[in-house]
Amino acid sequence: MELNVNLGKDSYRILIERGLLKRAAKEIREIYQGKKIAVISDDSVYAFYGESLLEQLKEYWECSAVILPHGEASKSIDVLPGVYAQLLEAGISRSDLIVALGGGVVGDLAGFAAATYLRGIPFVQIPTSLLAQVDSSVGGKVAVDLKEGKNLVGAFYQPKKVLIDPDVLKTLPERYIHDGMGEVIKYGCIKDAELFALLRRAGSFDGLADHLTEVITRCVDIKRQVVEEDQFDTGERMLLNFGHTLAHAVEQRFAYERESHGEAVAIGMYQITRISEELGLTREGTAGEIRKILESYGLPVSCGVHLSELKEAMKRDKKNFKNSLRLILLKEIGESIIYPSDLSFFEDERMV
Numbered sequence: 001m002e003l004n005v006n007l008g009k010d011s012y013r014i015l016i017e018r019g020l021l022k023r024a025a026k027e028i029r030e031i032y033q034g035k036k037i038a039v040i041s042d043d044s045v046y047a048f049y050g051e052s053l054l055e056q057l058k059e060y061w062e063c064s065a066v067i068l069p070h071g072e073a074s075k076s077i078d079v080l081p082g083v084y085a086q087l088l089e090a091g092i093s094r095s096d097l098i099v100a101l102g103g104g105v106v107g108d109l110a111g112f113a114a115a116t117y118l119r120g121i122p123f124v125q126i127p128t129s130l131l132a133q134v135d136s137s138v139g140g141k142v143a144v145d146l147k148e149g150k151n152l153v154g155a156f157y158q159p160k161k162v163l164i165d166p167d168v169l170k171t172l173p174e175r176y177i178h179d180g181m182g183e184v185i186k187y188g189c190i191k192d193a194e195l196f197a198l199l200r201r202a203g204s205f206d207g208l209a210d211h212l213t214e215v216i217t218r219c220v221d222i223k224r225q226v227v228e229e230d231q232f233d234t235g236e237r238m239l240l241n242f243g244h245t246l247a248h249a250v251e252q253r254f255a256y257e258r259e260s261h262g263e264a265v266a267i268g269m270y271q272i273t274r275i276s277e278e279l280g281l282t283r284e285g286t287a288g289e290i291r292k293i294l295e296s297y298g299l300p301v302s303c304g305v306h307l308s309e310l311k312e313a314m315k316r317d318k319k320n321f322k323n324s325l326r327l328i329l330l331k332e333i334g335e336s337i338i339y340p341s342d343l344s345f346f347e348d349e350r351m352v
């Protein structure tokens with residue numbers, strides 16, 4: 001399966017195919033004929049796929065590897081100087097290439113390093129987690145976290161190609177299968193009632209086995225369309241942030257150590273829909289449907305925190321405009337809207 005992201009001079013192809021990782025070098029050769037490649041990965045992913053990828057790449061290029069500890073802590077601004085130093089040490093120049101091999105943490109960090117090192121060098125995404133395959137590897141949002149909030153330093157910087165091999169999900173720990181399903185369910189909620197129904201029928205990730213490539217493709221295709229329409233997040237693209245105003249605040253509240261991103265998005269989607277349904281902004285019964293599907297895919301819907309504890313972080317949401325929050329709400333499953341509001345939408349004493 002092949003999709004083309006049409007963004008003028010920043011256009012690129014996304015390939016989705018089982019076994020694709022085994023011919024990554026051939027695919028990269030189609031867009032890159034330079035001298036050196038630096039692969040950025042994390043220790044867990046590298047242990048499974050790093051050496052065999054480097055072996056392939058070494059047939060054509062001089063290769064080096066930057067290997068970070070796995071986990072969200074590696075997506076910190078404090079990690080960047082070490083990454084830049086290793087790129088310099090390997091002699092990576094503007095005409096060389098970075099390959100991001102890993103989940104969303106690696107993809108976001110390596111993409112931001114690529115956007116900023118020497119004022120920008122090209123990069124390729126090889127996403128290995130479900131979340132990265134359905135969401136983070138596409139669209140060019142690259143970023144690092146600050147202790148004050150998620151993704152607060154970043155750029156819009158598109159990859160030159162995205163290589164998605166669903167076979168690598170066989171080694172993904174169960175927690176991160178669930179985590180990725182948070183974003184998959186998000187796509188159903190905001191834009192694709194049919195996808196939501198398919199997920200509900202399948203009932204669990206194992207039940208989706210026969211549809212996995214189709215589900216990944218469907219999510220990526222929604223993201224492609226949205227990004228083509230609004231690359232820089234000034235309108236339509238904000239819909240992809242459904243659940244994220246609360247999610248990012250929950251992640252920050254526990255210093256990125258407790259809820260994973262997909263878990264926090266699950267909590268955010270359910271809780272904001274619960275409130276908007278109470279306010280009569282969302283069709284009755286929607287929050288219950290979201291809760292049911294999230295739970296069936298092993299995701300949480302609450303985290304035992306008062307909304308008052310999340311407000312400082314929500315003030316830093318990137319969608320905020322002139323002191324007003326822009327919330328993403330559902331009218332019903334499959335139809336989302338941008339709803340201008342303020343912090344009074346979130347009652348201090350409510351527990352989420």
Ligand SMILES: NC(=O)c1ccc[n+]([C@@H]2O[C@H](COP(=O)([O-])OP(=O)(O)OC[C@H]3O[C@@H](n4cnc5c(N)ncnc54)[C@H](O)[C@@H]3O)[C@@H](O)[C@H]2O)c1
Binds near residue numbers: 043106169173183
């Ligand atoms: N840029 C975007 O548009 C975008 C979209 C969604 C999420 N994100 C970001 O993505 C990050 C979360 O990404 P994630 O959920 O992939 O987390 P992650 O990158 O930490 O990966 C999860 C865990 O799975 C391991 N792993 C990954 N692939 C594996 C594989 N195939 N086999 C074995 N282990 C594997 C990793 O080592 C890690 O321990 C968050 O920082 C979030 O903000 C960005």
Ligand SMILES: O=C(O)C(=O)C[C@@H](O)[C@H](O)[C@H](O)COP(=O)(O)O
Binds near residue numbers: 139141238244318
């Ligand atoms: O691509 C987008 O746009 C998204 O909002 C996708 C989100 O799933 C993702 O978590 C993104 O990184 C959030 O962006 P942010 O601008 O809220 O930091």
Ligand SMILES: [Zn+2]
Binds near residue numbers: 135183261265
């Ligand atoms: Zn997200």
